[in-house]
Amino acid sequence: MTALAKEAIQIEDLHKSFGTNEVLRGIDLAVRPHEVICLIGASGSGKSTLLRCVNLLEPIDSGRISLFGEDITGLRVDANLVRRQIGIVFQSFNLFPHMNVLRNVTLAPTKVLKTPSAQATDEARALLDRFGLLDKTDDYPDRLSGGQQQRVAIVRALAMRPQIMLLDEVTSALDPELVAEVLEVIAELASGGMTMLIATHEMGFARDTANRVCFLEEGKIIEDAPPAELFTNPRDDRTRRFLRRIVEAKRL
Amino acid sequence: MDANSSIPPGQPGQPGQPAGSFTATGRGPRLLSGGGTRATVVSTISTIVVLAILVLIFLLAPGARSVEHFFFNPTDMWKAFIGNPRQGYYSVGAAIWLNIRMFLVAEVLILLLALGLALIRQSTAPALFPIRLLTTGYVDFFRGVPLILVIFALGLGVPALGLPFVSSQPDAVYGVAALVLSYSAYVSEVYRAGLNSVHQSQVSAARSLGLSQGTALRYVVLPQAVRNIIPPLLNDFISLQKDTALVGTLGVIEANKAAGIFSETVFNFSSFTVAAILFLILTIPLARFTDRLIERDRRRRLALGGQ
Numbered sequence: 001m002t003a004l005a006k007e008a009i010q011i012e013d014l015h016k017s018f019g020t021n022e023v024l025r026g027i028d029l030a031v032r033p034h035e036v037i038c039l040i041g042a043s044g045s046g047k048s049t050l051l052r053c054v055n056l057l058e059p060i061d062s063g064r065i066s067l068f069g070e071d072i073t074g075l076r077v078d079a080n081l082v083r084r085q086i087g088i089v090f091q092s093f094n095l096f097p098h099m100n101v102l103r104n105v106t107l108a109p110t111k112v113l114k115t116p117s118a119q120a121t122d123e124a125r126a127l128l129d130r131f132g133l134l135d136k137t138d139d140y141p142d143r144l145s146g147g148q149q150q151r152v153a154i155v156r157a158l159a160m161r162p163q164i165m166l167l168d169e170v171t172s173a174l175d176p177e178l179v180a181e182v183l184e185v186i187a188e189l190a191s192g193g194m195t196m197l198i199a200t201h202e203m204g205f206a207r208d209t210a211n212r213v214c215f216l217e218e219g220k221i222i223e224d225a226p227p228a229e230l231f232t233n234p235r236d237d238r239t240r241r242f243l244r245r246i247v248e249a250k251r252l
Numbered sequence: 253m254d255a256n257s258s259i260p261p262g263q264p265g266q267p268g269q270p271a272g273s274f275t276a277t278g279r280g281p282r283l284l285s286g287g288g289t290r291a292t293v294v295s296t297i298s299t300i301v302v303l304a305i306l307v308l309i310f311l312l313a314p315g316a317r318s319v320e321h322f323f324f325n326p327t328d329m330w331k332a333f334i335g336n337p338r339q340g341y342y343s344v345g346a347a348i349w350l351n352i353r354m355f356l357v358a359e360v361l362i363l364l365l366a367l368g369l370a371l372i373r374q375s376t377a378p379a380l381f382p383i384r385l386l387t388t389g390y391v392d393f394f395r396g397v398p399l400i401l402v403i404f405a406l407g408l409g410v411p412a413l414g415l416p417f418v419s420s421q422p423d424a425v426y427g428v429a430a431l432v433l434s435y436s437a438y439v440s441e442v443y444r445a446g447l448n449s450v451h452q453s454q455v456s457a458a459r460s461l462g463l464s465q466g467t468a469l470r471y472v473v474l475p476q477a478v479r480n481i482i483p484p485l486l487n488d489f490i491s492l493q494k495d496t497a498l499v500g501t502l503g504v505i506e507a508n509k510a511a512g513i514f515s516e517t518v519f520n521f522s523s524f525t526v527a528a529i530l531f532l533i534l535t536i537p538l539a540r541f542t543d544r545l546i547e548r549d550r551r552r553r554l555a556l557g558g559q
Contacts, residue, residue, distance in 0.1 A: 055460050084462040094457035098475050107471060108461035140552065160461060 007066070008033045008164055009054060011222075014063035016049055016219075025219035027063070031164075031197055033147045034140045038206035038227075039199045041216035043240065047199035050089075050216075050230040051166045054197065055088045067164070082252045084112065087157030088166040091173050093140045093149040101128070101152050102137045113160070120159075127155045147178030151185055158189075165189065167198040172206075185216055203246055207231050215239045308392040325522045332514045332523030351496040354424060354443035354506070355534075358496070359489060365436040370443035371469075384520045387440075394437035400498050403430040407502040420534045424506075427499030435492055442466045442484050446477035479549060486542040497531075507531070 009031040016024040023046045031037050052058040054065055055071065056079045056230075065073045072082045096104050105124040109115040115123070128134050131151050141149055150170055157165060167186065169241040171179045183205050190196060190209050200206055206213050207227045215223045215230065223230060223239045234240045255350065310316060335343025371473045372380065372387045407426040411419045450473045458468035478485075500509030514523035 037298040052456075057456055057460060079459075080462050080464055083460055086460075088460045090453065090457065092453060094453045096454065096457070096472055096476075098479065108463060110462075111467050111471065156461070 005082055006033075006069075008035070008068060009197065010064075010069075011050075011054070012064045012066075014050070014056060014065065015061045016046075016053055017061055017089075023219050024053070024060075026221070027221060028085070029214065029221060029224070031195060033049060033195050034193045035211045036196045036198065036209055038210040038213045039216055040203065040206060040213060040242075041195065045216040046219040047216055048168050051088065051197060053200055055086050055166055056082055057088075066157060071113050073138045080112070084160055085162055086164045086166060087160060087162035088168065089150070089153050089157050089170050091169040093141070093146070093173070095149055095153055095155045095156070097141050100138050101133065101144075103139070104152060105156045106235060108156070109159050111155040124155070127158055141179075145178060146174045147181045149172065150178075150182045154185055154189075155181075165193045167196060167200070169199050169201060171200070171202055183251070190201055203231070203243075217242070261299075269289060285425035308517060322521050323525050325520060328518060328520040329526050331383060331518070332511060333524045335510070335514075339517065341514040342505050343376075343524075343529065344507050344508040344510045344514065344523055344526045347505050348507040348527070348534070349505045350504065351493070351531075352534065354428050354431070354496045354499060355489075355493050358428050358435065358492060361428075361432045362435045362439050362492070366439035366443055369436060369440035370447060373440070374447055391437045391440055394434050397434075399430065399434045399495060400501060402434050403427055403498055403501060406430045406433075423504045424499060424500040427496075427504060429503055431492060431495060431499070435488065435495075439485065439488055441444075442481050442488065443477070445484075446481035447473060449480045450476045482542055484547060486538065493535055494531055497527075532547065 007030045009029070011027050011029040014024050014027040016020070027046075027050060029037075029050075039050065049058060053060050055249055056077075060073055063073070064071060067082065067085060071077070096107070099107065102121065102124055105127065106115075106117070106120040109120040109123065110117055119242050125134065125137065128137060131154070133148065133151055133155065136144060136148060136152070141152070144152065150173075153166075154170070170186070171182050174182065179202070183202065186196070186198070186205075187209050198206075198210070210227050212222050212224060213227045213230045215234075215236070223234060223236045225235075230239065231243065234243060310319075313319070322441070330473050332341070333343065333345045335341060335346060369387050369391065372383055373391075375384065403426070407423055410421075410426055413419050453475065454472055455468055459465070459474040496506060497508035500506045500512070503509070505513075505532055508524075511523035511527040515521050
């Protein structure tokens, strides 16, 4: 167990089906603290489902997920406690449209961690400042650009001081010119030592930021290697085929 | 606002002239947008013409004089409004106050009961299955039975039971209870539509931040759901305001009952006109208020600059 305890996330033989459609067919993956792992693969390969399973937003069929050595997929696990340690950011931002930016960020700290309102506000403002959003504090999400909304969503997740961040194709819904500002934020988090599991279609970003890149196809991890290796010298045929298609689409 | 202004001046070939088929007549877009002086003038004139025709039809009808006397007689309207118990009729103006009180009490209770019903029907916990079944039956039953029958059943049946306290309430209480039972069935369906209108991803976002199901419901789902259902909710409450008149069938002296007593005593129906006007005075401001509420919320959320 001591060897396991070193892993921030340890996924063992994870299976997940929606009806008759088996989306995850035996995933094994270990994420060490401060490691950044990018999940790449075609749409429908199971990247998003994998992230949602880690955050317990989807119940799993079989297998096991541990967080710092503790099983979080058992029956007696308090999902709310687990989720406090894991921040997740979605493709579609999912900010709360009826609250301004500040309230979006302070809601969880005040209601879940019972942080006093004044302190939560100070912390939120500090985080918003760090990501260049301080002037947006009083705005409602509908008034922000996609890039700003996604940065707020990242700040909202960070406000819970998570030990791990899961990012689910966070730039896929953005206009091309807004992608960079979000990727910069993620790169900053990575350099700050945040443990991250990132599903992405941005191959250039994966190559520059990730410690390891995992290629998924049909619910399995086909190849798991450092980016320099995976992108320049992929071992598996399927990885090669996928990367060739990406290059042809001029996405790399 | 002005359709022509979107066309840059000095189009090639037609300097200073409106270009394109869209503005050829200079009418369609303006009327649709509802702006501009011309549109205002046209709409004012057409309103006056339509009203004038309606009044004319009324005045030219063979029985106009007698209808005017029996329904719109100012003297009788005033008498009905202030009432005169010594001559055997009550003030419609005072009786509407009972309608208002019944409405206010019923509304609060309906909002709470209907929310409870909606949440139970939306729940997925297997243990709640029998309660879900019961609430479904409740909603089916009270939406299917005419309100006036529920009022009779409670107003006549419950006192007959001879229970302590419960059977010795004023008739208005049974009336309000019937309104609450019937309307909460309707309003729970409105709530349910509202809860369903909040996208599941909002729940995911809230739960992923560690919020419990209850906290997510309280702070994320319900506020959005309620905003979405304000118009249909208000619709039901305008209906409720009017349906307080049905409680009069139990002998409670509310506005409609008071108007009825006046007409039976004085043999003039102008009292009903008074009651109708009083109900309008109650409902129309509520409708305008809600419009303002919706507009304010929309403007606060959408980009004020930007576009």
